Amino acid sequence: MSSHRGESPDRLYVITSGRSSGADDSLDAVTLIVAECLPTQGMQSEHAEILRLCVSPMAVVEVAAHLRLPVTVVRILLTDLIDTGRVTARHPAPAPSPAHPLASPDVLEKVLVALHNL
Amino acid sequence: MHSTTSEPAPEPGTPPDGSASPLADSTEQALKIAVVGGFGVGKTTLVRSVSEIRPLTTEETMTRAGDGVDDLSGVEGKRTTTVAFDFGRITLDATSVLYLFGAPGQERFWFLWDRLFTGALGAVVLVDTRRLEDSFYAIDRLEAQGTPFIVAHNDFGDTEHTLDEVRSALDLDPAVPLVRCDARERESAKQVLIALVHHVCSLITRRAG
Numbered sequence: 037m038s039s040h041r042g043e044s045p046d047r048l049y050v051i052t053s054g055r056s057s058g059a060d061d062s063l064d065a066v067t068l069i070v071a072e073c074l075p076t077q078g079m080q081s082e083h084a085e086i087l088r089l090c091v092s093p094m095a096v097v098e099v100a101a102h103l104r105l106p107v108t109v110v111r112i113l114l115t116d117l118i119d120t121g122r123v124t125a126r127h128p129a130p131a132p133s134p135a136h137p138l139a140s141p142d143v144l145e146k147v148l149v150a151l152h153n154l
Numbered sequence: 155m156h157s158t159t160s161e162p163a164p165e166p167g168t169p170p171d172g173s174a175s176p177l178a179d180s181t182e183q184a185l186k187i188a189v190v191g192g193f194g195v196g197k198t199t200l201v202r203s204v205s206e207i208r209p210l211t212t213e214e215t216m217t218r219a220g221d222g223v224d225d226l227s228g229v230e231g232k233r234t235t236t237v238a239f240d241f242g243r244i245t246l247d248a249t250s251v252l253y254l255f256g257a258p259g260q261e262r263f264w265f266l267w268d269r270l271f272t273g274a275l276g277a278v279v280l281v282d283t284r285r286l287e288d289s290f291y292a293i294d295r296l297e298a299q300g301t302p303f304i305v306a307h308n309d310f311g312d313t314e315h316t317l318d319e320v321r322s323a324l325d326l327d328p329a330v331p332l333v334r335c336d337a338r339e340r341e342s343a344k345q346v347l348i349a350l351v352h353h354v355c356s357l358i359t360r361r362a363g
Contacts, residue, residue, distance in 0.1 A: 064273065066184035066253050068177070092176035095184055095253060097241055101210035106236065108215045128184050131275040132358060143250070144358075147185065147275070147351050150246040154204060154344050 051082055051105070052112045059111035060118060060125075068093040068126040069114060082113050083122070090123055175207050183250045187347065188271045190259035190296075191280035192288025196308040196337035197256030198240045200280060203343035205242025205254060213238050214266045237263050254347075259292030276302035276350050280337065283307065283315045286323050293324065302354045304331040306346045310338070 070093050075084035082103060089102055100110040117123040132143055189197045201209050215236045240256040252275075257267055259279065271277070277296055281289045289305070296303045307320050313334070321332050333349050336342045 064184075065255075065269075066186055068181060068184055068251075070179075092179060093181045094177065095243075095251075097212055097253070097255075098210060098243075101212040101241075106213045106215045126182050126184075128186075128273060130273050131185050132354070143183075143185070144275075144351055144355050146246050146250060147252060148348065148355075150244060150252070151344055151348050151351065154244065154340070 048105070048109055051080075052109055055112055056108075057112075058115065059108070060115040062127060063096055063111050063114060063125065064128055065097045065107065066095045066128050068095055069099060070124050070126065071122070072124055073122050083117060086110075086113060086117060087122065093126060177245065177251055178248050180248045181245075181251055185246075185250065185252045186271060186274040187252065187254050187350065188267065188274050188277040189254060189256045189280055190267070190277055190289075190292045191308075192260070192282065192285050193258060195280045195282040195285070195288065196310070197258075197280055200278075200306075200308070200335075200337035200343045200346065201240060201242040201254045201256045203337060203340045204244060204347065206244055207242055209240040209242045209256070211238055211240050214269075216266055216269075235262070235266070237266050259289060261291045264291070264295055271301070274301065276304075276354050278346055278350055279303055279305045280308050281305055281320065281324070283309075283320060283323075286320070289324065293326070297327070302350070302357050304333060304346070304350045304353050306333050306335045306337075306349075308335055308337045310336060 069086070069090045071087040071090040073087065075087045079087075082105070085103060086099060089099055094102075096110060096114065097107060099114070100107045103110060105113075114123065114125070118125055189200055191197050198209055213236050215234055237258065239258075242254050244252045244254070246252055255271070257263070257271075277292075279289050279292050279296065293303075293305070305320075305324065305326060307315075307317065309315075317332050317334060321328075324332075326332060331349055331353050333346060335346045337346075
């Protein structure tokens with residue numbers, strides 16, 4: 037499925053311009069990414085592909101799966117696009133839990149209704 | 155048992171990458187549930203049974219410092235670990251979506267899940283009676299983290315062991331729900347997730363009370 041498995045590290049090095057860090061740490065696996073503009077000519081192909089994918093909101097892991105790149109690499113690419121205003125990020129609110137019971141009490145009810153309706 | 159046994163087959167016309175099911179523009183909030191267990195226990199099968207997209211695969215990598223041993227070359231001091239994981243999703247309503255992650259639960263992968271599953275609603279530990287020991291570490295770790303979880307015995311229709319036997323073999327806290335499931339069946343997989351959400355609700359109620 038994911039073609040990058042076993043792929044030359046050189047390609048990943050080129051894609052990220054040699055960076056292995058500098059990604060926005062607030063980017064969760066399920067932060068939803070939304071494109072704010074269209075791809076332009078001369079744009080790095082991975083950046084252009086992200087803008088095409090995120091015409092509708094798409095989670096970081098889903099972007100990674102479609103690009104066939106590790107999530108770590110995609111976080112760096114997304115940070116480039118966020119920093120230049122080409123995409124926006126919708127961060128997940130903390131899920132209700134015993135530690136944060138009042139985060140959003142209606143969320144669990146919403147999940148139950150959706151599961152029952154599956 | 156249920157009269158509406160729908161086949162968990164992918165809808166015809168769905169491309170392999172699932173890209174034909176974009177989320178609504180109004181989607182603001184994504185939730186996570188983790189399905190952890192050993193290899194071959196049926197994590198991806200369970201995700202597939204309830205997901206609206208065919209499960210996708212991606213990888214998380216993490217570079218860790220070496221073991222503190224002086225290294226002459228200077229480049230061997232860091233190790234990169236890569237773990238592949240599968241996920242699917244369920245749209246809850248116009249503003250919310252639930253992502254389901256299938257993740258190998260062995261100790262050597264756990265440092266990745268710490269990051270991936272921060273903020274998760276809860277976890278399902280999927281167990282197989284042939285390899286119960288594969289789930290020991292995940293159960294210990296979830297208990298230590300305080301992440302709400304339930305245990306689901308994926309029996310693939312084989313009911314050789316009672317749930318009491320499984321609970322005792324796992325030395326499971328009586329407060330942790332244990333359910334039986336057939337991860338291949340949509341209705342059964344759905345009931346596992348419902349049991350988890352009920353458990354989270356009861357933990358919150360207990361805490362609030």
